[in-house]
Amino acid sequence: MSEVEYRRAKAAQGGLLIVEGVEGIAFGDRVRIRDHRGRRRNGQVIRAAEQETLIQVFEGTDDIDMDNTWVRFLDQPLTLTVSPGLLGRVFNGIGEPRDGRPPIVDGEARGISGSAINPAARNYPREFIQTGISTIDGLNSLVRGQKLPIFSASGLPHNRLAAQIVRQARLPGEATNFAIVFAAMGVSYSDARFFRESFSDSGVLGNVVMFINHADDPPVERLALPRVALTAAEYLAFDLDRHVLVVMTDMTHYAEALREVATAKGDVPARKGYPGYLYSDLAEIYERSGRIRDRHGSVTMVPVVSMPSDDITHPIPDLTGYITEGQIVLSRELNNQGVYPPVDIAPSLSRLMKDGIGKDDTRDDHPRVANQLYALYAKAQEARNLASIIGAEELTARDQRYLEFARDFDQRFVGQGEDENRSIIETLNLAWELLSRFPRDALTRVSETDLAHYHRAGESPA
């Protein structure tokens, strides 16, 4: 069957091609298309009926005509050929080389859609990853197997932050067998180059697999890209025992491509024109991270989600937040003040932090210190609001102290250099430096022992 080419295209629009009168075509199968100029295109069956087959064409349907379009059904699902040779290579969204080197042939072809990991076979993620960034390590810790997105917006340095995480992420005191899977959907050439140079400068290029779809590449290809990239990540993690960090940028471009195809297909829109299955679709991608019992590797995911018009309630960040285990939210305000990384700690959260930190993992006081900083920062924000109305001079001494704290917190704790790699102990000591400006009685979230150990009343610089 796979040798037969059909010239039965009936309609083509918006990246979709309808072929009629070919029977017994399997849902989800891969398709090869030859257009009137003899160019090859790739597609996938997204609706299979007795008389009509709907195909999404990864290279788009521009310049396709009805009479000279030849379709071949390959009778196999979309696959990626996996082998250790993936490392160091660059591919497009459907796993074809785009680095000018030959395709990988000596490996196993794996379906890209993946099947759900049995929750009973999972291991709970609890190994603290030190990223060297205080707002993450101290307040929103990342653990192995977690999916922790960066919620950003146009013009904010999410790429620089993601690259810094990739450069610095280590398990404290362990030389690890790591790998990086970089999945870029609809990114600009300069962003793609920035990442490549960042990997190359830190000498990790040999441990990186890149899947790149540029902003001017066909959007339909973005639908396959994260699945292809995660197939590679799962192979590296669960077959080759690597600890894989997957950086996906930008998930918003992915969701927009999904909407484009859904609209063309005539699916009933739910919110903002996105199809009702956006949640399930995103979940299929994000849920592929994790740890599996009796396997040594792990898949940790740091997707970048840019919030359209800075709106965190937009369906893409909203649904993402319901699937991922927290989020790191970047703030335009901090960025404008020149704070890097401009992490807004209030809406940021790591759900898996609680079991990855504390006595045996980082330091005993860590959970309470994080809690205390959050509580003080929230009070400081109230003081800031008050100051903006009645003026800072009118504030009580207590509120003045909050203001000072918030300023130093933003500048010294949140703000750090792009090459500054702080150990978790440095981060916690810095936190205590800030906490020590408050009298002991004002710190009710930390324990008496913590205060005795780390509070340095009177030592603070006058």
Next chain:
Amino acid sequence: MTESRSGYIREINGPILRIHLPGGRNGEQVRIGSLDIVGEIIALEGDDAIVQAYESTDGLRPGEAVHGLGHPLTVELGPGLLQGIFDGVQRPLQEIASIAGDNIPRGLRIHSLDRERAWQFSPTDGLEPGGQVAAGTRLGTVQETETIEHRILVPPTVSGELIDLAPAGNYTLDSTIARVRDAQGKVHKLALYHRWPVRQARPYSRRDHGVEPLITGQRILDTFFPLLKGGKGAVPGPFGAGKTMVQQQVARWSNADIVIYVGCGERGNELVDVLESFPQLQDPYTGRGMMERTLLIANTSNMPVVAREASIYVGMTMAEYFRDQGYDVVMLADSTSRWAEALREVAGRLGHMPVEEGYPAYLGSRLAAVYERAGRVETLGGGRGSVTLIGAVSPPGGDFSEPVTSHTKEIIQTFWALSKELADARHYPSVDWVDSFSQDVSIAAGWWAKEISGAWSSRRTQALSLLARDAELSRIVNLVGPEALSSAQRWELEGAALVKEAVLQQSALDEADTYCSPNKQFQLLELVMQVFDQGKELIALGAPVQELAEHPILARIRRAKSTWRSDEGDQLAAFASEVYKAFSALRSEYASGQEALP
């Protein structure tokens, strides 16, 4: 498979298929194609049926065979349920992991309950062959776990003359333990388990009203917004507000007999957290392992959407089954929004006309139908049992006016609204005292008055009105600054802060604070309100607010909740009298000071 009819696939569109199957029935289960995957008929059009598949349809082709199984989606109800972890259509996940490895394969044929294991059955005394049995009659018991005795009842559809009953002994699920001849003369063989269609509520004699609160060990819930056993509650909140944490705390510490946790469209890693942490937890009421009374249904967000829709019904049917045995069951559904979205997704694929936010018009009625299966009832066997349903709601963007939240709000009695602002300030549990409500405070008050203290009701009201005053005064402060407030008003702000920090905030991660007994709840509330009242008097006597607010004993009051565990009530009481002494010392100081003034 005697009644099985055959047809074939006509069209595949994601999880929705059109099949040709003459004589198909709505709700009927089908087995599809060479992959043998399972689905359910959701609509009929002539000889065609629309089917939703519980498993991925990748690789199916039009023309492949389909078999109608002649029955709707059912679950197996019997010993072996507890401590189990099932997926959305009651497939045992641990078994599957041991057979099939890390991922869940398709087309698996596996029993929900273990057929190999023998259970020790003890027949009910005095039940003799020849006597009459009815639906709900207790045939005997199986001690399923140390804490839970599994009562084997005559299924709701059977009654008649008992022909024979097995003697005490070990039986597997498939062995017949009793035979019953019904009025038509038909003989029913009864085993330790039976099947029940999930979308059909199990029958009971009559509805009963709730009489006592469910104690969850969480102060903001028990003291401020009580939920009755047999009640319906909802926990809405945007992501990150701590819904899952609230649900898990209720699952851990509530004084129900059985807890059913339905992770509906949940995060895989969070379900593993439950799986790994529950077996290590101790039930505060029995001292036994928490898992012994717990049953988990895990449908992670990446499992097929249709199984997600089914998971709530599967959980509810199991809850009703234990209710029928006379138990108080708590079912937690996390999250009903994911369930509603599954409805929407399927409706969208079927081309149903969307109404609000793309949801189909039947969203409200479906939601109500699920919640209405909760309640306290007189069972068929004459006992009392209850199902308390607590549904998490995940409103997009935290907007409580969206369809799922607003429909839910109309149905439930207790509303635990979670607030993003509180969560951002790490005020946990982030239950908002303004938006939350409970319609059952008066019934709960009766219980508290009888079990703990007659002052509960008035103290609770005082605390809530203090919090309301706080919101009002904070607005003034935000406009004109704290200087505009009188001393008494500033003390009210301090008092409200004390209520928030010493009573409302509760750390799930703190060993002493994670569970708070009703007694300790009241002790803390009483302590804080006393301090507030006495402070008010002191201020009337001329004590400066600043001095009171910075009194070191307040910091100790704030830490009291995590200083003493629930079983250390005496120490807490001793601390309280120390506090009162300190305050009366202050009072005599100021009172005498005032007298000294000319």
